[in-house]
Amino acid sequence: MSAFIIKRLLWGIPTLLVILLLCFLLLDHSPGKTVDTYMSNNFEGVKSMENVEEYEYYYIQSVKKLGLDKPAFYFTLTNRAMLDTIGRITFLPKKTQAEKLSATSGNKKAVGEYFHTIDYLLNQVRRLTDTVFVQKNELTRELYNAKKDADYSEKLEQISQTIDDKNIASQLKNLLEQQKYFARNKPSASLLIPAIKWNGTDNRFHLMLTRLFSGEKNISLIDSRPVWLKIRESLRFTLAINLLAFILSVFVSYKLAIWLSMNAGRRVARSVNSLMFVLYTMPAFWVGSMLLMFFSSSTYGSMLNWFPPGGVGDIGQGDNFFEIVGIRLHHYLLPVICISYPVIVFLTTHLKDSIKDASGNQWAVTARAKGLSEVSTIKRHVLRNAIFPYITLLGNIIPSIFAGSVIMEVLFNIPGMGRLAYQSIISRDWPVLFNIILISGIITVLAQILTDILYAWLDPRINTGK
Amino acid sequence: MNKQAITFKSMPFNMKVAVGFISLVLLFAIAGRFIANDVPIYYSHKDWKGFPAMNKTSFLAFKQKNEDVEPDFQILPLIPYSATSIDYKHSLSKPGQDVGSRHLLGTDTFNRDVLAGIIYGSRTALLIGILSNILAVIFGLFLGSLSGYYSSVGVVTGRQNFIFLLMIEILLGYGLLYNPYVSVYIYNTQVRLLLFFILTILSVYMLLRPQRKNFRLDIDLLITKSVEIFQSVPGLLLLLGISAVTGTMDVVKLTLLVSLLRWPGITRLVRGEVIKVRQSQFIESAKSLGVTDWRVIAKHILPNITRQIIVAFAFGVASSILLEASLSFLGLGLPPDQVTWGMLLSQSRTNPAAWWLAIFPGLMISLLILACYTVGNYLNNRTGETSSKEEII
Numbered sequence: 001m002s003a004f005i006i007k008r009l010l011w012g013i014p015t016l017l018v019i020l021l022l023c024f025l026l027l028d029h030s031p032g033k034t035v036d037t038y039m040s041n042n043f044e045g046v047k048s049m050e051n052v053e054e055y056e057y058y059y060i061q062s063v064k065k066l067g068l069d070k071p072a073f074y075f076t077l078t079n080r081a082m083l084d085t086i087g088r089i090t091f092l093p094k095k096t097q098a099e100k101l102s103a104t105s106g107n108k109k110a111v112g113e114y115f116h117t118i119d120y121l122l123n124q125v126r127r128l129t130d131t132v133f134v135q136k137n138e139l140t141r142e143l144y145n146a147k148k149d150a151d152y153s154e155k156l157e158q159i160s161q162t163i164d165d166k167n168i169a170s171q172l173k174n175l176l177e178q179q180k181y182f183a184r185n186k187p188s189a190s191l192l193i194p195a196i197k198w199n200g201t202d203n204r205f206h207l208m209l210t211r212l213f214s215g216e217k218n219i220s221l222i223d224s225r226p227v228w229l230k231i232r233e234s235l236r237f238t239l240a241i242n243l244l245a246f247i248l249s250v251f252v253s254y255k256l257a258i259w260l261s262m263n264a265g266r267r268v269a270r271s272v273n274s275l276m277f278v279l280y281t282m283p284a285f286w287v288g289s290m291l292l293m294f295f296s297s298s299t300y301g302s303m304l305n306w307f308p309p310g311g312v313g314d315i316g317q318g319d320n321f322f323e324i325v326g327i328r329l330h331h332y333l334l335p336v337i338c339i340s341y342p343v344i345v346f347l348t349t350h351l352k353d354s355i356k357d358a359s360g361n362q363w364a365v366t367a368r369a370k371g372l373s374e375v376s377t378i379k380r381h382v383l384r385n386a387i388f389p390y391i392t393l394l395g396n397i398i399p400s401i402f403a404g405s406v407i408m409e410v411l412f413n414i415p416g417m418g419r420l421a422y423q424s425i426i427s428r429d430w431p432v433l434f435n436i437i438l439i440s441g442i443i444t445v446l447a448q449i450l451t452d453i454l455y456a457w458l459d460p461r462i463n464t465g466k
Numbered sequence: 467m468n469k470q471a472i473t474f475k476s477m478p479f480n481m482k483v484a485v486g487f488i489s490l491v492l493l494f495a496i497a498g499r500f501i502a503n504d505v506p507i508y509y510s511h512k513d514w515k516g517f518p519a520m521n522k523t524s525f526l527a528f529k530q531k532n533e534d535v536e537p538d539f540q541i542l543p544l545i546p547y548s549a550t551s552i553d554y555k556h557s558l559s560k561p562g563q564d565v566g567s568r569h570l571l572g573t574d575t576f577n578r579d580v581l582a583g584i585i586y587g588s589r590t591a592l593l594i595g596i597l598s599n600i601l602a603v604i605f606g607l608f609l610g611s612l613s614g615y616y617s618s619v620g621v622v623t624g625r626q627n628f629i630f631l632l633m634i635e636i637l638l639g640y641g642l643l644y645n646p647y648v649s650v651y652i653y654n655t656q657v658r659l660l661l662f663f664i665l666t667i668l669s670v671y672m673l674l675r676p677q678r679k680n681f682r683l684d685i686d687l688l689i690t691k692s693v694e695i696f697q698s699v700p701g702l703l704l705l706l707g708i709s710a711v712t713g714t715m716d717v718v719k720l721t722l723l724v725s726l727l728r729w730p731g732i733t734r735l736v737r738g739e740v741i742k743v744r745q746s747q748f749i750e751s752a753k754s755l756g757v758t759d760w761r762v763i764a765k766h767i768l769p770n771i772t773r774q775i776i777v778a779f780a781f782g783v784a785s786s787i788l789l790e791a792s793l794s795f796l797g798l799g800l801p802p803d804q805v806t807w808g809m810l811l812s813q814s815r816t817n818p819a820a821w822w823l824a825i826f827p828g829l830m831i832s833l834l835i836l837a838c839y840t841v842g843n844y845l846n847n848r849t850g851e852t853s854s855k856e857e858i859i
Contacts, residue, residue: 015695029711103646191647253677281836286828423712440700
C-alpha cells in the first residue's frame with residue numbers, strides 16, 4: 001500500500017511540472033504587455049509620447065521591479081546570429097528590435113554598432129548647449145524612436161541636414177546608412193546554427209517558483225498588492241460555495257440513485273429520469289441567469305423577490321453566529337444550486353448504472369433468494385460493490401465544479417477566486433490569473449491522487465503492488 | 467451489433483424531433499442570410515438585377531445613387547433585419563410590442579433584432595461545435611488507435627530508426643517552431659504548426675518499424691500519461707487564460723482552443739474501443755496473413771468502432787457548443803460585432819427586465835444540446851452494448 005501511495009505521488013510530479021510550465025509560458029507570453037499594464041496602473045501620466053527619457057527610465061524601473069530583465073529559463077536556446085549582449089537589454093522594445101534585426105540581417109556586429117551609434121549620439125546631443133531647444137528635443141525623440149524601429153527615418157535625414165554640429169551630423173549619416181543596410185538585407189544562414197547559453201538560477205522561471213512560496217514579492221500589476229493576499233481573501237468564498245455544492249451533490253445523488261434503482265421501472269422513476277436528462281442539457285449559466293432574473297428582483301412582481309441579487313451579504317457588528325450563517329446561506333443558495341445540479345445528474349446517472357450492473361450478479365440474486373428485502377439487498381450488498389466507480393468520479397468532478405464556480409461567481413457577483421480570475425483577465429493582471437490557474441491545478445491533482453489512494457484503500461482487489 | 471441501416475421512419479419520436487431541430491439549425495447556419503437580411507433576396511430593376519443577399523456592396527451602391535426607385539420585382543426575406551443591422555427606433559423592445567416593426571423576438575441593447583441574431587448565431591455555434599470535434603476526432607483517432615493497438619505490447623522498432631526519428635523531431639521543432647530563419651519565409655504561425663504536425667505524423671509513419679536491432683517502445687504509457695496530465699489541468703480556466711493572452715478571438719482560434727480540451731477524452735475512448743476490438747479473431751487472422759499494423763488499424767479496427775466515435779462526436783458537439791456559449795456569456799469569446807447566442811444571453815445580465823434576451827437564446831442552446839444528446843443516446847443504444855459514459859462530461 002505505501003509503495004502504491006509513493007508511486008502515485010511520484011506520478012503527480014510530472015503533472016504538476018507540466019501545469020507549472022504551462023502557466024509560466026502563458027504568464028511569460030508577452031512581457032511587453034505586462035510592463036505596459038504595470039506602468040499604466042502605477043506610473044500614471046508617464047506616456048511615451050511626452051518625455052521619452054523619463055518614459056524609458058520608468059520603463060526600466062518597472063522591468064526590474066517585475067524581474068523581467070532576467071532570462072526566461074535555466075538555459076537559452078538561440079542562434080549564432082543573435083546579439084551576444086541581448087540578455088542585458090532592459091528596455092523591452094529595444095530588445096525586440098535587436099532580436100528582429102539580428103534575425104533578418106544575421107550580422108550581430110552591425111546590430112551592436114547600430115545601437116552603439118544611437119547611444120553615442122544621445123550622449124552627444126545631451127551635451128549640446130548652443131542648439132535650439134526644439135531641435136534638440138526632436139532629435140532626442142527621433143533617436144529614442146530609432147531604438148524601437150530601425151526602418152529608414154526621413155525625419156532623421158531632415159535633421160541631419162540642418163544640424164550645425166559636424167560630429168553629430170556625420171554620425172547621423174552613419175546611422176542612416178546602417179538603417180538602409182538593415183532594410184536591404186536578407187536572413188543569413190548563420191541563423192540556422194543553434195547556440196545554447198546557460199543562465200543558472202537567475203531566471204524568470206526560477207523567480208516564479210521562489211515567489212510562489214515567498215508570497216511578498218509576487219505582486220498584482222493593478223494595485224501592487226501581493227497576489228497571495230488577494231487570492232487568500234477570495235479563496236474562502238470559493239471554498240465555501242464549492243464545499244457546499246460538493247456536499248449537496250454527493251448527498252443528493254447518493255440518495256437519489258438508491259431511490260431510483262429501488263423504484264426502477266415505475267412511472268415516477270421514469271419521469272425523474274427524463275427530467276434529469278432535460279436538466280442536464282440546460283446550461284447552468286442560463287438557469288442561473290433566469291433564476292436571478294425572476295426570483296431576485298421585483299421586476300416580475302414583488303411576490304417573486306425571494307433572493308438577494310447576488311453578492312455575499314453584509315454582516316453587521318453585533319450579529320451572532322446563526323445570523324451570519326443565515327445571511328450567507330440566503331446568498332449562497334442560488335449559486336450552490338446552479339453549480340451542483342449538473343453534477344447531481346451526472347453522479348446519479350453513473351451510480352444508478354453501476355448499481356444496475358452490480359445487482360445482476362449472482363451474490364445479489366442469492367441475497368434476494370435468502371429473503372432479504374430489496375432495500376437491504378441494495379444497501380448492504382450491491383452498494384458496497386457499486387460505490388467504487390463513484391469514488392473515482394468524485395475526484396474527476398472537482399475540476400468541473402471549479403470551472404462551474406467561475407461562471408457562477410461572475411454571474412452572482414461573489415468575490416471568490418473565479419471572479420478574481422475573471423477580473424484579472426479583464427484588467428490584464430497576469431500574475432493573479434496564472435497563480436489562480438496554478439492553485440486550482442494543484443488542488444485538482446491533489447484531489448485525484450487522494451481519490452486514487454482512497455479507492456485503493458477501500459477496494460483491496462485493486463492491484464497496489466508493483 | 468445491430469448493422470441495420472438507420473432510416474428516418476424507423477426512428478422513435480424524440481429522435482425525429484431531434485433530427486428535425488438539428489436540420490433547422492443547419493438550415494439557419496447555411497441559409498441564414500436568405501432568411502434574415504436587411505436587403506432583398508432577389509432584386510430586379512432595369513439598371514440593376516441580381517441577388518443582393520449574396521453580395522451586398524454593389525446593391526447598396528446602386529441604392530445610394532438612386533434612392534427612391536421602385537423595383538420591378540423583388541423577393542424580400544422573411545425577417546427584414548440582418549444580425550448586425552441597427553434599428554435606431556427600437557431599443558430593447560418586447561416581442562410583438564411594435565407590430566409594424568416586425569421584431570418577432572424583440573431587440574437587444576444595441577437595437578439589433580434578436581431573431582436575426584439567433585439565426586446568425588447558429589452558424590457560429592455549429593461551426594465551432596462541429597469543426598473543433600472533427601479536429602479532436604482526427605487527433606484522438608491517431609493517438610488512441612496507436613495507444614490501444616500497442617497497449618501492453620509496445621511498438622517493436624529499430625534502434626537506429628528511433629534515434630533518427632528523435633533527431634528529425636528535434637530538427638523539426640527547432641526549425642519550424644523556434645528558429646526565426648524559417649519564420650521569415652513562412653510567416654504564418656498556424657501554417658508552421660500544421661506543417662510540423664504533418665511532418666511529425668509522416669516521419670512516425672515512416673520510421674516506427676522493425677530493423678535488425680530492435681527494442682520495445684511503450685507508446686501506450688506515453689500517450690495515456692500525457693492524456694492524464696492534460697485532463698488534470700482545469701480546462702475552462704486554462705481556456706480563459708489562453709484566450710486572454712492571445713487577444714482578439716476569431717472562429718479559427720476558438721475552434722483550436724475548444725479542440726484542445728476535447729482531444730484527451732476522445733483519445734481515451736478510442737483507446738478503450740481499440741483494445742476491445744483488438745482481441746477479436748479476425749484481427750489475429752489478418753495479422754497472421756502478414757497484413758501490416760497500419761493496415762490492420764485502418765482497414766480492420768477503425769471500421770468497427772465508427773459507431774462509438776460518432777456517438778462521442780455527438781456528445782462532443784454538445785459540450786463544445788456549451789463551452790463556446792459560456793465563453794461568450796462571460797464576454798471572452800468572439801468580439802461583440804459577431805452575434806452569438808451566449809452574447810445575446812449575457813445582455814440579460816444587465817437588463818433584468820428583458821426576459822426575451824434570456825429565454826430565447828438560452829432555449830436555442832439548450833435545445834441544440836438536447837438534440838445532440840438525443841442523437842448520441844439513440845446511436846449509443848443501437849450499438850448494443852453501451853460504451854463507457856466518460857465522454858458525456
